[in-house]
Amino acid sequence: MSPPLLKLGAVLSTMAMISNWMSQTLPSLVGLNTTRLSTPDTLTQISPKEGWQVYSSAQDPDGRCICTVVAPEQNLCSRDAKSRQLRQLLEKVQNMSQSIEVLNLRTQRDFQYVLKMETQMKGLKAKFRQIEDDRKTLMTKHFQELKEKMDELQPLIPVLEQYKTDAKLITQFKEEIRNLSAVLTGIQEEIGAYDYEELHQRVLSLETRLRDCMKKLTCGKLMKITGPITVKTSGTRFGAWMTDPLASEKNNRVWYMDSYTNNKIVREYKSIADFVSGAESRTYNLPFKWAGTNHVVYNGSLYFNKYQSNIIIKYSFDMGRVLAQRSLEYAGFHNVYPYTWGGFSDIDLMADEIGLWAVYATNQNAGNIVISQLNQDTLEVMKSWNTGYPKRSAGESFMICGTLYVTNSHLTGAKVYYSYSTKTSTYEYTDIPFHNQYFHISMLDYNARDRALYAWNNGHQVLFNVTLFHIIKTEDDT
Numbered sequence: 001m002s003p004p005l006l007k008l009g010a011v012l013s014t015m016a017m018i019s020n021w022m023s024q025t026l027p028s029l030v031g032l033n034t035t036r037l038s039t040p041d042t043l044t045q046i047s048p049k050e051g052w053q054v055y056s057s058a059q060d061p062d063g064r065c066i067c068t069v070v071a072p073e074q075n076l077c078s079r080d081a082k083s084r085q086l087r088q089l090l091e092k093v094q095n096m097s098q099s100i101e102v103l104n105l106r107t108q109r110d111f112q113y114v115l116k117m118e119t120q121m122k123g124l125k126a127k128f129r130q131i132e133d134d135r136k137t138l139m140t141k142h143f144q145e146l147k148e149k150m151d152e153l154q155p156l157i158p159v160l161e162q163y164k165t166d167a168k169l170i171t172q173f174k175e176e177i178r179n180l181s182a183v184l185t186g187i188q189e190e191i192g193a194y195d196y197e198e199l200h201q202r203v204l205s206l207e208t209r210l211r212d213c214m215k216k217l218t219c220g221k222l223m224k225i226t227g228p229i230t231v232k233t234s235g236t237r238f239g240a241w242m243t244d245p246l247a248s249e250k251n252n253r254v255w256y257m258d259s260y261t262n263n264k265i266v267r268e269y270k271s272i273a274d275f276v277s278g279a280e281s282r283t284y285n286l287p288f289k290w291a292g293t294n295h296v297v298y299n300g301s302l303y304f305n306k307y308q309s310n311i312i313i314k315y316s317f318d319m320g321r322v323l324a325q326r327s328l329e330y331a332g333f334h335n336v337y338p339y340t341w342g343g344f345s346d347i348d349l350m351a352d353e354i355g356l357w358a359v360y361a362t363n364q365n366a367g368n369i370v371i372s373q374l375n376q377d378t379l380e381v382m383k384s385w386n387t388g389y390p391k392r393s394a395g396e397s398f399m400i401c402g403t404l405y406v407t408n409s410h411l412t413g414a415k416v417y418y419s420y421s422t423k424t425s426t427y428e429y430t431d432i433p434f435h436n437q438y439f440h441i442s443m444l445d446y447n448a449r450d451r452a453l454y455a456w457n458n459g460h461q462v463l464f465n466v467t468l469f470h471i472i473k474t475e476d477d478t
Contacts (some may be wrong), residue, residue, distance in 0.1 A: 066248070068410040072302040146203055205289040219353055219401030220468030222416065225434035228455065228462035232276050236358055238343055238442040239456045240293040241275075244300065245351055253281075257319075260293045260343040260442065261307060268317070275461075285313060287322060291333065293443040293456060294348035298376060305347040308334050312349065312358065312379050326379035328372070330362040337361035337391040341442055346391075353448045359404065361391035369394065370402055371422060387420045387427060394418075396444035398453060400468070405430070410441045434464060 079201045235258040242255055252276040256267040266284040269275040289307040296303050301323065302315045305437035310331040314324040330348055337360065338345040348359040361367050365386045372384040387404070395410035408417035413450075438458035445454050446466070453464035 009391045098379070100112045132156070142200075146199065169234055170257075180381070220470035221238065221243075221403070222400055222405055222419070222430075222432060222466060223469050224467035225416070225432055225453065226467070227463050227464040228435060228437055228457065230437070230460055230462050231272065231464075232461045233459060234278075234461065236454075236460055237440060237459050238293055239459075240295050240443045240445075241456065241461045242295070242297050242445060242454055243447060243448050243450065246299045253298055255294060255302065257290065257293070259293060260345070262289060264289050266302065278308050281358070284315075284317065284320070286313075288313060288317040293343060294337075294345055294350070294445075296349045296356070296445060303349045303379075305333070305344075305349065305357065307455070308346075310347060310360075312347070312374075314376075314379060324377065324379050328358060328360060329381070330364055331358075331360040331370075332362060332367075332391075337367055338412065339397075340392065340395050343442060343456060345442075348397060350397075350399050351448070352401060354399075354402045357399050357404075359397055359399075367391055369397070369420075371420065373422070383422075385420065385422050385425060389418050389420070395443055398444055398446040399408075400446050400448075400466070405432075407441075407444065412439050414435050414441065437462065 019389065046145060079088065080291075091232045146427050155166055157459045186302070219457050235256075238260040239258040241257070243252065247253065252268040252271045256269070257263070257277070264286040266286060267280050268280045268282040268284065269279065274281065286302075286304075290304045291307045291309075294305070299315075299317055300316065302313075302317065304313050304315070305311070306313050306325070310328045310333040311325055313322055313326055315321070328347060333344075333346045335342055335344055336346055339348075346360060350357050350359065354373075356376045358374055360370055361373075362370055367390055369387045369389050369391050370384055371387065372381045374380065375382055389406055393408070395407040395414050397404055397406045399405075404420045404422070404423045405416045406418040406420075408415045409415075416430050419430050420427040436457065440458040441455055442458075443454070443456035446452075447454055450463075451466060451468070453466060455462050455464060
């Protein structure tokens with residue numbers, strides 16, 4: 001039993017003893033030889049002339065002692081010893097009543113304290129149970145995140161294994177990944193068996209070394225698309241979001257353009273984290289409305305198609321004004337040659353490791369896709385390639401290392417179906433599937449810095465990882 005409960009029991013026991021004492025002792029103190037008690041069923045009539053009589057002694061519902069005494073008729077002139085004795089007894093009874101009242105107040109206070117402590121103990125017990133449950137959930141989540149990161153790194157291994165250069169380094173990477181994967185599998189079976197921080201640092205170190213190795217890679221050929229990773233859910237079914245592939249590693253600004261028409265507002269966020277939380281850093285009001293969702297940010301400027309025209313606009317975010325604009329000769333616009341989903345997607349602007357590109361269709365090329373490399377300053381067409389793939393049959397397209405990759409649909413079941421190399425002026429049909437998680441893609445662009453595809457998937461902003469077949473540059477290469 002806890003100390004407050006022992007204290008409460010002692011108080012109640014003391015009150016019972018006082019009550020018993022008063023019922024037995026009070027008559028003798030006043031000089032009476034007999035005690036007349038009454039019960040709720042029978043009441044004894046006592047004459048006031050017979051002297052002091054104890055009528056009853058009991059406890060009320062709150063545990064307080066109650067004594068009922070019948071006093072005799074008093075003679076105001078009497079000064080005998082019995083009168084003095086009665087006065088003394090009256091004083092003692094009054095003192096005792098005050099003591100009992102104080103004791104009752106303390107008892108009530110202690111009782112309330114016990115109730116409060118009981119509530120707090122129950123709450124504390126519930127909190128400990130919640131903390132234990134949360135700890136297990138949090139640890140499971142952390143290790144699952146690490147497992148997913150390892151799964152993202154796994155596709156790099158079969159690509160790197162094809163390189164004869166640095167074979168020893170690649171083997172070492174593979175062994176480390178296999179060891180870490182085994183550790184993660186063991187941890188999933190018994191949470192807490194391995195230090196999370198140490199494991200996290202090993203994964204980060206491995207990721208850094210792999211990225212350093214990737215910096216040695218030249219342009220590659222698309223082999224696989226994985227994902228998507230859903231970054232945020234916002235906006236309408238159609239829109240665009242992007243980062244600058246030429247920005248420094250510390251500059252991770254995100255730009256957000258909702259809808260494919262009738263809008264001029266571009267929202268800027270300082271980082272992906274701010275974008276997810278909705279913390280805007282700046283808003284730009286463009287001088288013209290845009291058409292479609294196929295815009296691109298390149299070297300600090302936004303390139304977009306002016307609404308109801310084939311004019312390309314270059315807008316500087318830093319200067320807050322248009323730096324250049326030029327008509328894309330013969331290019332169809334305003335849903336003449338859009339992608340399969342429509343949305344004024346006639347002119348698609350994109351960037352890759354080589355530079356700035358425009359993908360569109362013309363009557364002169366029978367509505368088939370035309371690829372043009374643009375001067376990023378003047379927007380002048382530097383060179384063009386005519387393909388044989390109908391623009392209206394393409395779901396979306398993107399450039400990687402000077403090769404255009406075209407999807408066959410914007411709906412479920414879409415895959416990269418066709419590619420055209422501007423380096424060799426040749427094409428081939430491909431079969432590279434990817435998961436269209438939200439069933440409708442209205443924007444798909446490659447970012448060379450992140451080596452990822454940015455997509456707007458039915459009101460969801462998502463990222464796809466890409467696996468490229470590279471050739472490693474060695475010190476002997478010129």
